[in-house]
Amino acid sequence: MAKVFIYPTNSLILSDLVERFGHKPLAMMGKVREKITTVGIDSPPLNITPEDPKLGLKYAAVEVPAGVRGRMSLVGPLIDEAEAAIIVGDAEISFGCMGCARTNELTKYLARKKNIPIIELVYPKSEEEGREFVYSIAEFLKSLPMEEGSA
Amino acid sequence: MSQDDRVNIALLSCGSEYAGIQAELESAAEMVNARLVYPEIDVAILDTIEMDFGLQITSPDLKLMMARTKAVAEGTARVDGVFVASCFRCAEAAIVRNEVRRYIHKYSDVPVISYSFTERTTAGTLLTRMEALTTIVRRKHLLAREHQTGLTAGIDSGSTTTKAVIMRDDKIIGCGWVPTIRVIDSAEKAFEQALQESGVKRDEIQAFGTTGYGRFLIGDHFKAKLVQEEITVNSKGAVYLANKQKGSATVIDIGGMDNKAISVEDGIPGMFTMGGICAGASGRFLEMAAKRLGVDITELGDLAIKGMQKKVEMNSYCIVFGIQSLVNSLAKGSTPEDVAAAACHSVVEQIFEQQLQEVDVKEPVILVGGSSLIEGVPKALGELLKIDILVPLNSQFIGAVGAALLASGYVGE
Numbered sequence: 001m002a003k004v005f006i007y008p009t010n011s012l013i014l015s016d017l018v019e020r021f022g023h024k025p026l027a028m029m030g031k032v033r034e035k036i037t038t039v040g041i042d043s044p045p046l047n048i049t050p051e052d053p054k055l056g057l058k059y060a061a062v063e064v065p066a067g068v069r070g071r072m073s074l075v076g077p078l079i080d081e082a083e084a085a086i087i088v089g090d091a092e093i094s095f096g097c098m099g100c101a102r103t104n105e106l107t108k109y110l111a112r113k114k115n116i117p118i119i120e121l122v123y124p125k126s127e128e129e130g131r132e133f134v135y136s137i138a139e140f141l142k143s144l145p146m147e148e149g150s151a
Numbered sequence: 152m153s154q155d156d157r158v159n160i161a162l163l164s165c166g167s168e169y170a171g172i173q174a175e176l177e178s179a180a181e182m183v184n185a186r187l188v189y190p191e192i193d194v195a196i197l198d199t200i201e202m203d204f205g206l207q208i209t210s211p212d213l214k215l216m217m218a219r220t221k222a223v224a225e226g227t228a229r230v231d232g233v234f235v236a237s238c239f240r241c242a243e244a245a246i247v248r249n250e251v252r253r254y255i256h257k258y259s260d261v262p263v264i265s266y267s268f269t270e271r272t273t274a275g276t277l278l279t280r281m282e283a284l285t286t287i288v289r290r291k292h293l294l295a296r297e298h299q300t301g302l303t304a305g306i307d308s309g310s311t312t313t314k315a316v317i318m319r320d321d322k323i324i325g326c327g328w329v330p331t332i333r334v335i336d337s338a339e340k341a342f343e344q345a346l347q348e349s350g351v352k353r354d355e356i357q358a359f360g361t362t363g364y365g366r367f368l369i370g371d372h373f374k375a376k377l378v379q380e381e382i383t384v385n386s387k388g389a390v391y392l393a394n395k396q397k398g399s400a401t402v403i404d405i406g407g408m409d410n411k412a413i414s415v416e417d418g419i420p421g422m423f424t425m426g427g428i429c430a431g432a433s434g435r436f437l438e439m440a441a442k443r444l445g446v447d448i449t450e451l452g453d454l455a456i457k458g459m460q461k462k463v464e465m466n467s468y469c470i471v472f473g474i475q476s477l478v479n480s481l482a483k484g485s486t487p488e489d490v491a492a493a494a495c496h497s498v499v500e501q502i503f504e505q506q507l508q509e510v511d512v513k514e515p516v517i518l519v520g521g522s523s524l525i526e527g528v529p530k531a532l533g534e535l536l537k538i539d540i541l542v543p544l545n546s547q548f549i550g551a552v553g554a555a556l557l558a559s560g561y562v563g564e
Contacts, residue, residue, distance in 0.1 A: 048168060048169055048171045048172070048173070050271065051171065052171050053170060059378065063240060064240070065170075065240050066169075066238050067166035067237075067238040067241070068238070068241075069170045070169035071166070093211055099165065099215075100165065100166055100169075100211075100212055101208075101210040102241070102243075114309070117469045126466055
């Protein structure tokens with residue numbers, strides 16, 4: 001089982017696909033769940049406190065806006081953990097959306113910079129492209145090792 | 152304040168919750184009995200909103216911000232005011248923030264304030280802005296007051312100085328001005344000076360009004376009828392002293408720690424902006440420049456009038472770097488006169504670059520606050536805007552006068 005980072009980071013479809021092929025999706029939903037179920041933090045709705053953008057300094061310098069660093073404090077550790085990555089470009093908002101273009105650029109860059117298996121695809125515009133899209137992702141996921149920690 | 156007074160403020164932001172300041176925003180809103188709301192939109196509008204605005208952007212959250220703006224402007228989202236917030240140092244968000252503010256102003260009369268935040272932004276910083284926004288919504292009747300009646304006192308507890316005035320039937324009969332050290336002690340001293348000059352006794356005062364950073368503390372101390380932030384109070388004070396209560400006006404207030412630009416229509420503040428992240432555009436910079444030049448702050452203006460700002464390069468967001476430019480210029484042989492003129496020009500240029508881009512500058516431009524007395528400042532501002540700048544008599548007492556004027560609305564209650 002490989003830990004697969006997905007982009008857009010909150011894509012339910014990508015997350016589901018990764019799980020179906022026996023791997024662990026590294027997605028924003030898990031991080032947000034962790035945040036909102038942690039006792040003792042009180043900064044609704046995401047429970048991100050002023051400390052989080054400081055954690056984001058690991059990924060972006062202090063002159064990078066606080067909102068980017070706050071997002072990176074969630075996304076950055078997912079990339080650190082990743083053993084493979086799926087990046088989908090030009091996706092519709094309903095497929096998954098991270099909100100901030102600068103964060104998106106940095107996220108994709110950090111994932112690409114990591115020496116891990118990556119598949120990059122463009123979001124399909126037709127049914128035929130859609131089939132090819134799912135097939136490519138499936139083949140990529142099948143190519144990843146199933147043993148834990150062996151990726 | 153009852154729940155009935157609660158106002159709905161639409162928070163239009165591209166990610167305040169990710170910057171770690173959501174709790175601060177909620178807390179500032181709570182302090183002024185406001186509720187932050189998030190206008191609902193049809194998701195399909197996200198596909199066309201860029202064409203509607205004529206502005207192509209890449210961040211989906213900014214598209215959401217524009218869609219919510221449209222909902223506010225069209226009235227499908229019923230809100231009383233709008234707070235537009237985006238990250239400090241984000242260029243794309245800064246462009247959208249400005250356009251959002253203009254869009255709402257053009258298509259509706261909902262008051263708007265915009266702010267760029269960092270993770271260090273606190274509820275205290277946001278409070279003055281949020282309070283001014285809700286005051287415009289809630290207290291238009293009070294803001295419509297054009298005359299001071301009865302015997303009232305206004306005290307402005309500023310970051311650098313505390314000012315007090317006593318007014319009777321539209322006339323200032325006493326004033327006091329002391330440095331702010333201990334907030335209540337300084338307010339008492341300034342008030343005592345005003346009492347002595349006016350010849351009235353403390354218990355004769357019919358209503359107190361307080362403003363400035365220490366307004367809550369001194370408001371409690373003096374049992375003030377009106378405790379109000381300085382954006383509302385100073386804009387009222389400015390148009391009152393300048394006798395420009397009808398029609399449009401722009402008020403620029405350079406304070407000790409921050410500065411404000413407010414566009415006023417018939418005496419009621421509309422769009423406003425308040426600086427506070429960088430200190431290069433504050434009176435404090437002028438104080439430090441005067442100190443480094445070895446002159447009293449009251450002499451800096453005279454010195455600046457004799458100098459040529461163009462001979463010295465100085466334009467800094469930051470006090471420290473500004474003083475560095477000043478020291479370097481002196482080391483290169485620049486005259487104190489030229490350096491003083493450059494310091495005044497630098498402050499004005501910061502206000503022009505940071506604040507005046509966010510409000511519609513309409514004449515007359517009324518410059519108020521202690522810095523308006525430094526002659527080089529109105530001169531530099533006039534040169535930059537290419538218009539005559541109005542500095543009303545007693546402009547340094549603007550907050551105290553505004554507070555005394557508005558407090559007179561409570562005389563007889």
